[in-house]
Amino acid sequence: xxxxxxxxxxKPERQERPDKxxxxxxxxxxxxxxxxxVLREKxxxxxxxxxxxxxxIAEALENFDKFVADETEVKLAxxxxxxxxxxxxxxxxxxxMTGRVQIYIKIxxxxxxxxxxxxxxxxxxxxxVTGTLFTTQTGEQTVMVSTFEILCKSIHPLPDKHAGLVxxxxxxxxxxxxxxVHPEVRETFIKRSQIIRSIRDFLNDRDFLEVETPILxxxxxxxxxxxxxxxxxxxxMDLYLRVADELYLKRLIVGGFDKVWEYCKDFRNEGMDRLHxxxxxxxxxxxxxxxxNDIMALVQDLLRTAAKKLHGGYxxxxxxxxxxxxxxFKQISMIDAVKEAIGLDLLPLDYEQSIEEAKKAEINTEGxxxxxxxxxxxxxxFVEPHLVQPTYIxxxxxxxxxxAKVHRDNPRLTERFELFIxxxxxxxxxxxxxxxxxxxxxxxxxxKAGRAGDDEAHxxxxxxxxxxxxxxxPTGGLGIGIDRLVMLLTDTHSIQDVLFxxxxxxxxxxxxxxxxxxx
RNA sequence: GGGGGUGUAGCUCAGUGGUAGAGCAUCUGCCUUUUAAGCAGAUGGUCGAUGGUUCGAUCCCAUCCACCCUCACCA
Numbered sequence: 188x189x190x191x192x193x194x195x196x197x198k199p200e201r202q203e204r205p206d207k208x209x210x211x212x213x214x215x216x217x218x219x220x221x222x223x224x225v226l227r228e229k230x231x232x233x234x235x236x237x238x239x240x241x242x243x244i245a246e247a248l249e250n251f252d253k254f255v256a257d258e259t260e261v262k263l264a265x266x267x268x269x270x271x272x273x274x275x276x277x278x279x280x281x282x283x284m285t286g287r288v289q290i291y292i293k294i295x296x297x298x299x300x301x302x303x304x305x306x307x308x309x310x311x312x313x314x315x316v317t318g319t320l321f322t323t324q325t326g327e328q329t330v331m332v333s334t335f336e337i338l339c340k341s342i343h344p345l346p347d348k349h350a351g352l353v354x355x356x357x358x359x360x361x362x363x364x365x366x367x368v369h370p371e372v373r374e375t376f377i378k379r380s381q382i383i384r385s386i387r388d389f390l391n392d393r394d395f396l397e398v399e400t401p402i403l404x405x406x407x408x409x410x411x412x413x414x415x416x417x418x419x420x421x422x423x424m425d426l427y428l429r430v431a432d433e434l435y436l437k438r439l440i441v442g443g444f445d446k447v448w449e450y451c452k453d454f455r456n457e458g459m460d461r462l463h464x465x466x467x468x469x470x471x472x473x474x475x476x477x478x479x480n481d482i483m484a485l486v487q488d489l490l491r492t493a494a495k496k497l498h499g500g501y502x503x504x505x506x507x508x509x510x511x512x513x514x515x516f517k518q519i520s521m522i523d524a525v526k527e528a529i530g531l532d533l534l535p536l537d538y539e540q541s542i543e544e545a546k547k548a549e550i551n552t553e554g555x556x557x558x559x560x561x562x563x564x565x566x567x568x569f570v571e572p573h574l575v576q577p578t579y580i581x582x583x584x585x586x587x588x589x590x591a592k593v594h595r596d597n598p599r600l601t602e603r604f605e606l607f608i609x610x611x612x613x614x615x616x617x618x619x620x621x622x623x624x625x626x627x628x629x630x631x632x633x634x635k636a637g638r639a640g641d642d643e644a645h646x647x648x649x650x651x652x653x654x655x656x657x658x659x660x661p662t663g664g665l666g667i668g669i670d671r672l673v674m675l676l677t678d679t680h681s682i683q684d685v686l687f688x689x690x691x692x693x694x695x696x697x698x699x700x701x702x703x704x705x706x
Numbered sequence: 707g708g709g710g711g712u713g714u715a716g717c718u719c720a721g722u723g724g725u726a727g728a729g730c731a732u733c734u735g736c737c738u739u740u741u742a743a744g745c746a747g748a749u750g751g752u753c754g755a756u757g758g759u760u761c762g763a764u765c766c767c768a769u770c771c772a773c774c775c776u777c778a779c780c781a
Contacts, residue, residue, distance in 0.1 A: 214750055215716055215732055271744095274737035293738060310731075323739045347717035347730055349742055354717095356773045368717095412781070430781095457780055467781090551778095612781070643780080668781080692772075 233340035238315040245285035264315040290330040311341030385496040395446040400435035409433030411643040412455040428454035448472035461681040468669035477663035478618040516577040528569040559584030574607035589629040591617035616665040623655035
């Protein structure tokens with residue numbers, strides 16, 4: 188976290204306190220540490236270097252009949268999740284990334300000393316087993332273990348084997364434990380990876396060049412948002428964590444790259460809730476010689492591709508909705524959408540008239556400093572919550588779209604659209620403003636708005652104007668919120684559940700007087 | 707920021723104005739095809755923190771901390 192109050196040469200605070208370890212060394216852990224010592228005394232390394240698996244668990248089970256017939260010896264590895272001792276035999280379940288399998292250890296097969304070692308193993312230990320496959324009397328496919336190796340001794344007990352981890356706070360803080368005991372959580376993140384991969388493949392197929400641009404920026408721009416601020420000691424200057432990649436990517440368009448995109452983390456210093464995390468993932472893309480209509484077609488293609496990859500088709504469930512990507516995504520202008528919803532045409536109104544209408548509609552007019560903001564407020568109030576099936580809302584007012592090109596049919600509007608699905612804002616795109624004179628004027632308007640108290644107004648980026656002066660071809664640009672896309676496609680309600688490590692406050696410390704915790 | 711809720715064993719949760727309980731996990735026995743294995747016994751807690759009321763507080767009150775839900779504001 189950056190902190191404006193901190194002096195530049197402050198050293199980062201130490202998080203851990205060695206005298207007070209965060210994990211209490213309870214009796215359970217003590218017992219396990221003693222087991223580690225016992226293993227070492229027996230000449231067994233509890234943390235060996237490698238293990239040659241012959242198969243993943245799922246592979247062994249897929250070939251079960253064949254392997255039984257051939258008496259194929261398999262070598263599997265995984266974490267012990269359940270253990271059932273039957274006197275001189277033990278059943279256990281081991282898990283790897285692909286699945287689970289039951290293993291069977293008999294004293295007759297492994298010998299008494301080895302059997303005793305296995306008997307002392309704990310839930311959570313990682314082992315490798317060698318054996319053949321068979322089916323038990325109750326019909327379960329099982330590995331008859333001939334030998335086993337300890338691959339990692341686990342010291343910290345796992346959460347309850349049935350209930351798992353319930354406390355959301357602990358699940359996010361100890362995601363490793365959450366992932367061990369909740370396969371469905373693992374599944375969500377595998378899907379996340381598949382979605383990102385399908386986007387990457389889609390763009391590669393269309394000759395978009397994947398690039399990287401600065402995260403630390405001397406000026407922040409490309410989105411209406413409050414930034415995180417930090418300080419570079421040697422340069423002795425403030426830097427900002429990017430709120431968007433936009434202005435750098437468009438500089439690359441100026442530089443002659445026709446199609447560029449970046450998969451990136453952006454940072455916004457604003458509220459946190461089920462849709463917002465201070466750092467989040469975006470995909471931004473810029474396409475020379477295209478306009479926002481081309482981008483609409485591209486987005487529809489891209490989302491269909493991702494949905495098909497994940498669901499095998501274009502229909503899927505999200506919360507109580509069935510989302511359908513099959514029909515062409517609906518398009519409607521923001522003005523028309525409001526008109527359709529409440530019968531009010533905002534287009535012919537001037538600012539004062541629009542404010543009057545807003546008051547009549549009981550919209551809070553605080554901060555609505557221009558006509559564009561009023562239009563947006565009407566849209567958010569009366570239209571946005573009802574957008575379930577994919578809908579392009581297009582032609583945003585100019586005042587709230589400082590980087591978008593003026594609409595070819597109406598100078599009050601811009602060629603900009605946002606895509607809404609299931610009430611979520613999924614994408615934001617424009618025909619990019621490439622007229623340096625107009626961009627200069629828009630920046631000046633933003634600076635004015637900033638002085639008037641709009642703390643999300645754009646900064647004036649002189650070098651960006653200079654880049655546009657060199658000439659940027661007509662360009663269509665796009666940003667897609669990846670976390671929200673993953674939420675949509677995995678039917679997940681909260682952004683924290685599609686981020687491995689969502690932002691959390693530091694873990695609670697003992698609030699006694701030994702530390703100056705107040706600051 | 708407003709409203710509501712929660713915080714008790716490693717995990718999941720009961721409970722009471724007289725300093726605590728269950729299931730799972732752990733430890734010790736018995737059990738060679740079990741599967742949330744079973745049976746018998748045992749260990750384990752400054753009951754979120756600090757103050758107050760009280761003879762006595764885990765319980766009542768106040769403050770604080772953390773988390774969850776929700777409204778508002780923003781992406």
